[in-house]
Amino acid sequence: MDVALEDRHAGRIVPATLIERIDVAYAKRVDDLWLTFLAAAIAEAEAAGTPVELLEHTHWRWTGKVELTAHLLSYPTLAIECEERPQGLMMLKTDGEIARSQNEQGKPLVYVEFLATAPWNLPAVVARPRFRGAGTILLRAAIETSLDLGFKGRIGLHSLRDAEIFYARSGMTALGRDQKKENLEYFEMTSTQAMAFIR
Amino acid sequence: MAGKKTMTLNLTEAEMVALERLSTEKDMSKTAVLRQALRLYQVISVRMQVGERLFFEDDIAKEKKELVVL
Numbered sequence: 001m002d003v004a005l006e007d008r009h010a011g012r013i014v015p016a017t018l019i020e021r022i023d024v025a026y027a028k029r030v031d032d033l034w035l036t037f038l039a040a041a042i043a044e045a046e047a048a049g050t051p052v053e054l055l056e057h058t059h060w061r062w063t064g065k066v067e068l069t070a071h072l073l074s075y076p077t078l079a080i081e082c083e084e085r086p087q088g089l090m091m092l093k094t095d096g097e098i099a100r101s102q103n104e105q106g107k108p109l110v111y112v113e114f115l116a117t118a119p120w121n122l123p124a125v126v127a128r129p130r131f132r133g134a135g136t137i138l139l140r141a142a143i144e145t146s147l148d149l150g151f152k153g154r155i156g157l158h159s160l161r162d163a164e165i166f167y168a169r170s171g172m173t174a175l176g177r178d179q180k181k182e183n184l185e186y187f188e189m190t191s192t193q194a195m196a197f198i199r
Numbered sequence: 200m201a202g203k204k205t206m207t208l209n210l211t212e213a214e215m216v217a218l219e220r221l222s223t224e225k226d227m228s229k230t231a232v233l234r235q236a237l238r239l240y241q242v243i244s245v246r247m248q249v250g251e252r253l254f255f256e257d258d259i260a261k262e263k264k265e266l267v268v269l
Binding site: 020021071072073074094095096107108149150151152 | 201225226227228230231232234235237238239241242245
């Protein structure tokens with residue numbers, strides 16, 4: 001599917017591709033590219049005397065995650081590709097998760113298991129991040145998956161601390177820290193919020 | 200979303216009643232209910248293939264009952 005990212009260096013919108021259901025080979029490529037870049041960025045920053053604070057998701061290994069789930073309908077992993085490099089990745093869980101928010105309690109939703117953007121797009125890693133918009137596109141894809149499955153756009157996720165502001169600004173509602181999930185803040189988007197997001 | 204293929208499904212009266220009830224209860228279309236059922240069946244099947252078993256647990260009665268899945 002065709003999508004678009006903002007190229008912050010060029011100051012323009014550029015075409016990208018949303019790939020549904022990546023395979024293990026693609027996940028391995030993501031790990032190779034992202035971790036290599038991250039290691040180099042960290043080394044460079046440390047040499048310059050400005051150490052990079054490791055983000056919470058930088059230890060994620062997508063190869064292992066996709067190896068366990070690629071054959072399961074319930075766990076699609078989507079990727080955004082631009083300039084022949086993966087710019088963002090997201091794994092969804094599409095069964096067995098229900099809404100906690102007051103008006104939609106008990107109704108099925110799509111759960112975002114993992115969502116990450118490429119390290120060269122992150123202000124915390126590089127002085128001049130390259131592309132903007134990957135997270136928003138992936139959230140939209142999660143909502144559209146929810147709509148496609150008949151869940152009316154409802155999505156939920158536990159946010160890493162670095163990303164709480166992003167999800168709040170995206171219109172998701174924070175429903176409190178979840179002790180069962182390392183005290184991460186749990187966010188949901190109701191059907192109404194989802195429709196407003198994708199309009 | 201990826202392209203889909205269409206199939207025709209024949210259900211008994213009782214199956215259709217059950218499907219309609221689930222559809223109402225879950226606030227999902229009948230198609231969505233069946234697609235969800237497929238996902239669950241696959242997950243259960245995969246886990247059983249590696250030797251796991253599926254149980255219902257009653258916290259109050261302190262009972263566990265195995266669900267036998269074909």
